[in-house]
Amino acid sequence: MLFLKLARKKLLEALKEFPEYSFYTPKKEGERVLLKETSPDGLPEDLRFERSTASAKELLFPQAETMFYFLRYKPSQKPVLDEGKRLILGLRPCDAHGIQALEANFLKVEPIDPYFKRRRENTLLVTVACLEFEDNCFCDSLGSGPDRLNGADAIIYDLNDAVGVLSNNEIISQRLKDYAFQIQEVRGEDEVEKGSLPQRTVEPLPILSPEEYLSLILEEKLWDKISSTCLGCASCTYLCPTCYCFDIQDINYGPAGKRIRTYDSCMFNLYTLEASGHNPRPTLKERWRQRFLHKFSYIPYLHGILGCTGCGRCIEVCPAGIDMREVIKDVAKFPR
Amino acid sequence: MRTDDLILKCQEAFREKELDLFLGFERSSSGFLKPAVFTSLESLEKISWDPSASLNLATFIPRFKGKKVGIIAPGCVSRSLVILINEGQVSRDRLTVVGVPCQGLIERKKLGDLKGVRFLDSQNGKFTLQRGGQIVELPLEDYLSESCLDCDHSGPVLYDYLIEGSSRKNPSGNLEKRVKALVELSPGKRLLYFKKEAEKCIRCYACRQACPMCYCESCFVESSEPRWLTAVPEVADNLIWLLTRVYHLAGRCVQCGSCARACPEGVDLMSLLAWANQSVSELFQYQPGLEIGEKPALGEYRLEDPDFFWGGGLTEGKKCCS
């Protein structure tokens, strides 16, 4: 890992050294902040971006994608891979944690997902450390922000008169080197200068171990209470940077067709519905339990990282006003 | 309306009618009201009602089959309950309604950057928000949802207990005007408008889930035999989704706006729904959810109906009942 210090202007110049990449940054459009393609010439001087409505998941694991095309009697199963090279700039450290969770699922266990793999290889994810907390975020309780590198390729710190870039990526290190006035070999965030970080005044949330969470799996009353006013829509899971469940459909055009995959959601009726008509998760109680335990017990148990980034998107979007922070507290309070 | 009166009245209903549970709202961590299921007299001390509520609580009714349920209801919710009773989704005697006055509900999407801010309270046509040490007072009228601005039934039509108070008057008529303008557009331009709206839809189905009239256990979008549309959120399929839903709601929608407020993408659902309702009202002189025992407009045939009823086995041009 390399820590590079650059004058602000120099970093803006250096970012022009990535001609083969299309740039994506958060951009406000009406009510929403979207990840939009932009030119490296038009970047804001202070390199501060609003928090995007959707996370980096949108670009690395889109809501709908074609997996392959087929002809009747002649199935060609060559995956359709996205070869676009993208540099995503201006997302938050929590979003990079989200990517890490997706990597754990798609790349760390067999079968490796070729679609995600190619996109990840072709993406440079450069986050910006947060100067303040947003109304709904709680990354500090989960250890995923606001200054962590997580799954990003580089993170930018605001050092007032200069910027610090912690790079975990060969391409970025190489292309920024000549613009830096100070370069240092480091092992991680804890060894670098990070400027001023946001201060938290509220108490951190109680996070239990994967085993402790798992021990609550049969507590019907708990899951009943949590899910009692959930609508079973997918607003939360679609926007969540770590939710990766998908569904597969074939679309036929006469003798030809394509196989597509689209987001699924554990909050839907159809989720885990078996062909026999039996569903092991028949009501919202079981579905909410799946959503919570997947994030706080199964992913941490399997991959050693939390499956929630603390971004607060689900809190903002939930039409039933369900607040993940309250759920975390309710679960921790429940007698074990 | 005072919160104390509401609590006492709901507790009285809970006790007298020996209810299993009570549907209402409670304050969330952000200060905005969120739906809550109350299961005891003590828990009802937290029940609350003000313009920061968003969902139509009647949407939860079908999940409590066989239970004795209490619910607080302003005009639109009470009308949804009437329809649920008329459509056989709940029986009147299982239901205890505490009617509440309504000043309209806030559309949080209109708050823009203030969306994540704490809601404090609402009084005399204003509401207050707090961010850090800063308090902002805003006029309610500017932030109400479109459906509420247009509401012509703000007081409850069905109730067992009633909380006195004044409800919003003077519907703006804006929605009606907007529908008229859309109807007057050329078909091509109209399609363009709805394509633009459909583009935004991400098919999260929050609208359907927030709607008390969308209670089908299996929705047409989930059918694979036949498959009406794919799961890809593209304009063509999104239009099938949005338009078919509207057809299923024509003459059943009470224009509560629950779906529109729940939609994370701000898709213009209200103009389509209002258009469908206006058509039903003009053709059949029918307004949904006003009378118990009434048949749904599209669920019965009357001789005065303006069009022929084409049924199987009838020769063309012959009226079905003549």
Ligand code: SF4
């Ligand atoms: S569960 Fe909510 S807070 Fe956690 S990562 Fe997902 S959207 Fe963000």
Ligand code: SF4
């Ligand atoms: S957004 Fe809220 S209502 Fe919708 S599924 Fe998620 S928790 Fe439930």
Ligand code: SF4
């Ligand atoms: S369609 Fe929308 S406005 Fe109409 S009843 Fe359903 S939630 Fe209310």
Ligand code: SF4
């Ligand atoms: S209209 Fe809105 S709420 Fe309904 S499915 Fe589309 S995005 Fe979701």
